[in-house]
Amino acid sequence: MRKRTLSALIIAGLGLSLSACNNSAEDAGTTEAGTAPQLAVQELPPLEDQWNMIYDYCVDCHNETDYTGGLSIEYASPDFVHEEGEVWEKAIKKLSTGQMPPLGEAQPSPEQRQTFIASLEAILDQEARDNPNPGAPVLPRLNRTEYQNTIRDLLALEIDASTMLISDDSAEGFDNMSSALQISPTLLEGYVAASGRVAALAVGNPDMQPDFVTYRVSQDTSQNKHILGSPIGTVGGVTFEHYFPLDGTYELSPALARTIQDEARGIEFPSTLEITIDKVPVHTADFGGYQDTEESEFGSNSFQLAEEIDGRFQFSTFMSAGAHTISVNFLRVPGGPNGEIWKQHERTSLDLDPLKGPPHLQKVEIRGPFEATGTGITTAREKIFICEPGALEDEQLACANEILSTLARQAYRRPVTENEVSDLLGFYEIGNEIGGFEKGIETGIRRIISGPEFLFRVETAPAGVAEGQPFQISDLELASRLAFFLWSSIPDEELINIAAESRLTDPGALEEQVVRMLADPKAENLTTNFASQWFTLRNLQAIVPDPLTFPDYDDNLRQSSILETQMLFQSIIDEDRSILDVINADYTFVNESLAKVYGISGIIGSRMRRIEVEDENRRGVLGHSSILTLTSLGIRTSLVTRGKWFLTNLVGTPPPEPPADVNTDLERFNDGTPRSLRDLMELHRSDPVCSSCHYMMDTIGIAMENFDGIGRYRTFDGEVLIDPVETLFDGTEIDSPAALREWLMGRPNIFAGTATEKMMQFALARPLEWSDMPHVRTIVRDAAQNDYKFSSIIMGIVQSVPFQMRVNEGSSEAVASTN
Structure with missing residues (x-):
């Protein structure tokens, strides 16, 4: 997904400007x-x-x-x-x-x-x-994404924080806004509980009891197609990474999807399930066809048959501790149940006959460890145990000191004090008494990742700064801001070292670190975290278009459409392209599922590939299935939602919320006469209360109405010919998504300003105030001199007054938002 030419591209693009700005209140x-x-x-x-x-x-x-x-x-x-x-x-x-x-x-x-x-x-x-008024965010705490990424970088351990912590509230479209990250006893208990699970996984607990984890396949996944990331020659199923906590025996139990009568689906023809571990096939099981449907008298004992088939899938094997890639899929059989002969639409889970169609995997359960033989050699243990404890108590204490102080320095994002190390060693002693050296380390890690020094990002005013006055944050605090902006994680060793020596604000040093950090794979966070929230891609996971209206929409298309938008944004970062390419790119990324929606021939398979965009209406995100689906309703498009999304995320002028008592039911205008959605909305906004805001939104939606609820191009809305010609709020006549895009491209400062505002909000972990807008304008003006390149906007943000300074709010600096 990334191209390693990024550093050269950014340096070439920035030229002499890399050393031009080291902002302070005096030389701004x-x-x-x-x-x-x-x-x-x-x-x-x-x-x-x-x-x-x-x-x-x-x-x-x-x-x-x-x-x-x-x-x-x-x-x-x-x-x-x-x-x-x-x-x-x-x-x-x-x-x-x-x-x-x-x-x-x-x-x-x-x-x-x-x-x-x-x-x-x-x-x-x-x-x-x-x-200068740089503002002051409420004391930021780690949200779920930041916690997950930080554990990955601190302990070399991949976790799913959503299984450990409650979801975070959002503000202004982002879940890292400090004012929305409230603190409650329940949340703190969650962090403490999570610390126990994480520390035990990282260190390894030889005494742990067998447990189980279930991986489920989305119900609307079509399983007659190759799943991206799965072995070649397979269809359907699932591929995932699982962390095995100890060396030992584990049991893998795949299960077929059931009908409402609890019958196994898709067993009319013979099929074979295959389990692959780290790309190596380890188990196959045949099922279906005459042996199961005739000899077993399918129908009279269908429940027992389904259980018996699942029993064939079960597989036990010895696994070394650590992360392994598991794939459970069906072997492709040309002309068989996963061929084309029977298929009527893309979403295979809509077939009503339980025998027909391809088999569907419902879940994979992993149980263990059984007969554990030890903690093994994992990346987490290699990261943690940087010294040998020795046999003597003093040697063990010295090693514990080295381990815990090293971890704490990175976790706290600064050098640790003697008192802090002493505190950690006190927890080590408690664990050591219970279960020896490694238990002591595990207990010390629990203290590190559940303490306020880890969970909160404190910024302290220097002595002598009066309350209400702005001040330059320290190099270490700046390093922390930078890392959580670009990586949503903690600073690495190089960044901490430079900041600890107060060299981050030296001429050229900050720019050098930004270039390095953007080239790091962890900067994909700007795509998967920032851009996915900016474009509201996360919401697409909860959107299920009506299967009768859109029978070709399945989870395969959903995930591909998300990936298309993410890959476009990532290419802008990797190639240091203009931020305007978000709306104007003449290329995109598609696979077979997306190509069918876009009417593009010659694209086969699940692999995403870069192609040129020939249809002017498809350029940029306005032509993406992801955006067009999430701005629609389940059964039809929505002029209002599309207009609101455009104004909020591209223009930066979100419309006000409708009055609480407004009637939004368009069915009240249904008298049996065929009407387009445009006609119905014109009747709705005849109410003066609705007209002013609706006109701004509806005109945008009308221009996009040739795209249906999942992004396919059309000319009719049911029986009614679509008329996309409208006049925008500024008097410009538009008649297509291409015309809408051209309107925005003719005003590049508007979109570039919105992109900068969104990125700056994310960087500062607070909503922007009116006092931030002059800094946004400065960034945009400077970026315009460099074709609005992505690196120019990033560099402008990290060099800005709001990013490098804050206001001294006295005692309130250390007060978190509570609930």
């Missing part, structure tokens, strides 16, 4: 880029000379009487713009996107609009330079 306005707004102020006409614009175009609605949108600027003054930044930043957004004044009202000339916007921005940008 001294660089060439920083002086540009000051020059603009000198060249612009005074704002008071332009102030009649708000009386000509704004005050008729935004006055003390009408108070439209909860805003009045009737008595606003150009002399106090810098003190009313929250109001004017919103105005800049609305004016820049053409959403205000509303369509149909008198409009300023383009020159008048742009001059007024530039004048507002210049004043607010100057205020940000004169009085």
Whole structure:
């Protein structure tokens, strides 16, 4: 998924700018880029000379009487713009996107609009330079993703944190917002319990009792196709990585999917199940066909037959401790049950006859260990046990000191104090008395990964900084911010060492580390974590299009569509492409499932491959099945959802929530006359309460209406010809997704600004405030000089005042959000 040319691409793209910025409160306005707004102020006409614009175009609605949108600027003054930044930043957004004044009202000339916007921005940008306000996030704690990644990097142990910790709340679309990461007794108990499971897995507990883990296959997975990552020559089933805690014997128990009558599915023809461990076939079992359906008198004892077939699948084997890749699939039989002769639609789980179609795997259960022989040699143990304890007590204590202090330094993201090491050794002693040296280490690890030093990211004001004043965070705190931004994990040894020596803020050092970290595979976090939340891809897992309306939609297509969008974003990172390629890329990644949706011929198999996009409507994420499916309803498309997604995630102007008592049921307009969704929505927004917001959203959805609920192109909505021609809120006529994309590409600062805002929110772990917007504009302006390359935006964020500074909030700095 990654290309190792990233470092060279970023360095070439950034050129001399790599050493141009080492921001601080004193020199924030001294660089060439920083002086540009000051020059603009000198060249612009005074704002008071332009102030009649708000009386000509704004005050008729935004006055003390009408108070439209909860805003009045009737008595606003150009002399106090810098003190009313929250109001004017919103105005800049609305004016820049053409959403205000509303369509149909008198409009300023383009020159008048742009001059007024530039004048507002210049004043607010100057205020940000004169009085920096970097904000102060609530004390951030590790969320589930960060906990999982941190355990991976700290202990070389892959875990599934979703099985250990409750889900995190989100704010502004992201689950790392510190204000939403509340603390409760239940959550803290979860972290303590998780620490016990994690420490035992990492160290290995020879006395552990057999346990079991179940891996389930999604019910709507079609199992007549090759599953990505599974052995060649197989179809259906599942492939996963399982961590075996000890050397010992384990039992693998696959089970076929059942019908509602508890009958095994897909046994009309002979089939073979195969179990593969680390790419080596270890067990096969034949089932189905005449022997099972005729000799066993299928129907009279179907429940017992299903149990008997599952019994054939069971396989016991000795496994070494550690992570192993397990595949349980069916061998492909050309022309057999997983051939094409019987198939009517893509989703095979819709077949009603329990005998027909291919077999379906429901789950794989792994039990063990039985007859354990030891802890084995695992990557986790190699990471932990960096010394030999020896036979003497002093030797063991010295080794425990080395192990725990080394782990604590990385876990706490800074050098540890003598008192902290002494505390850890106290826990070691408790465990050592119970079960010896390794139990002592396990107990010490539990203390490390359940303590506040690990779970919370504390940033402390230097002595002498008054409450309410901004300050530069330390190099170690900056290293932590950087690692959790790019990796959603802790700093590695190199980053901690540089920060501990106070060299991270040396000229060029920060830029060098950013380049290195982006080239690391852990930076795929920006795709799987940040971008997946930005584009709301996580929501697709819970969306199940109506199987009767969309019988070709299955989990295979769902996972492929998610992967397409992720691979596009990852290619932008790897190749340091323009962030505008998110919406304008002339290439994408498809496999056979996606190619069928897109009407592309010649694509066979589950492997994702890069192709050129020939259809202008398919360029960028607006043409992706993932986005088109998650912005639809189960039985049809949704003009509102698609419009809202576009405005929120690409334009950066989310529409307000509808009134609580609004009637959204479109069926009330159904009188038997064939109507398109556009017709129904026009009837709905005839209500003045709904019209203003709906018009902004619906026009966008109408332009995308030629894509159905899973992303297939169409010209009819049922019996009605689709009419995609509409006029956007700024008066631009559009008639297709391509036209919508061209509108956005014609205003690159809008999308680049939204992308920067989303990324900056994620980086700061807090929602952006109006006082952050001047810094966003600076980043976008500088990135524009480099074709909006991804690295330019990343570098701009990590060099910005909000990323490198914070406000001293006194005692509140150490207060977490509680529940």
